[in-house]
Amino acid sequence: MRNLLKMDNKYIATIIALISTVVFLFPVYWMFTTSIKPMSAIFATPPQIIPEEVNFNAYVKNFIENPEILKFFLNSFIIAAGTLILTLVLASPVSYALARLQIRGKGMIMITLLITQMLPSIMLALPFFILFSKLHLLNSFIALIIANTTASLPFAILVLRPFFMSIPNGLEEAAAIDGCNRFTTFYKIILPLAKPGLLTVGSFSFLFAWGDLLFSLILTSDESIRTLTVHLYTFVGQHGTDWSSLMAVATISIIPIILIFIAFQKHIVGGMASGSIK
Numbered sequence: 001m002r003n004l005l006k007m008d009n010k011y012i013a014t015i016i017a018l019i020s021t022v023v024f025l026f027p028v029y030w031m032f033t034t035s036i037k038p039m040s041a042i043f044a045t046p047p048q049i050i051p052e053e054v055n056f057n058a059y060v061k062n063f064i065e066n067p068e069i070l071k072f073f074l075n076s077f078i079i080a081a082g083t084l085i086l087t088l089v090l091a092s093p094v095s096y097a098l099a100r101l102q103i104r105g106k107g108m109i110m111i112t113l114l115i116t117q118m119l120p121s122i123m124l125a126l127p128f129f130i131l132f133s134k135l136h137l138l139n140s141f142i143a144l145i146i147a148n149t150t151a152s153l154p155f156a157i158l159v160l161r162p163f164f165m166s167i168p169n170g171l172e173e174a175a176a177i178d179g180c181n182r183f184t185t186f187y188k189i190i191l192p193l194a195k196p197g198l199l200t201v202g203s204f205s206f207l208f209a210w211g212d213l214l215f216s217l218i219l220t221s222d223e224s225i226r227t228l229t230v231h232l233y234t235f236v237g238q239h240g241t242d243w244s245s246l247m248a249v250a251t252i253s254i255i256p257i258i259l260i261f262i263a264f265q266k267h268i269v270g271g272m273a274s275g276s277i278k
Helices: 002-035 057-064 069-100 106-118 122-134 141-166 169-177 182-193 195-210 214-219 228-235 243-253 255-277
Strands: none
Touching: 002 243, 057 069, 057 243, 069 106, 069 141, 069 182, 069 195, 069 228, 069 243, 106 141, 122 141, 122 214, 141 195, 141 214, 169 182, 182 195, 195 255, 214 228, 228 243, 243 255
């Protein structure tokens, strides 16, 4: 009887998981099908769940006839990669210090980081605009990388700290006996052991910056620095929206996100679970 109940629970859990997967993936499916429908089918009543007519004109128009769009992909990649690198460079030593060193006011620092995460990004946009305009950094990759790093840094520190706390102190003591200073120990021993946490933080930092619209919209006006998210808004006009092109570009734009999660799924899931438990 107990075995039957376990089997029933497994089937129920599987069904719930399948339903949840379908619900979460349906918007992605709808986005793709909208991109391959003719305009008349997009507004058909009842909606066409499975397209009756398929064409890839939107992809040809935006990616073959207009290869300039690749520049916006490159801009977004540069900003996201720069944010990833800067976030890891800053968050790793700070997280390690909060995990290992006896710092006065450590509790207040952690509370401040938690509160900072709750603040909407729009509160940072105007101060950043004033600061970067005085530093002559508007319309630059540096401004967008710094802005996105500032937004993702509290999350990165809070996620990384448990990983450093879980590493035994004995490893550092052994390294010190072998003649390693604290920096060498941190770089050669601690960081490799915290690889799941670094991959988790790096992936999310990249995705935060890849999907950023607010900072890109406020801190840039030069088309040469325009990111993909800002370019998507060019399909929304005063008198109508080019839904096919919008959904086609949006569909291609999620490919890096999918590839990151496929490549690092094991590390990301394991890293978040370990960080939450430890």
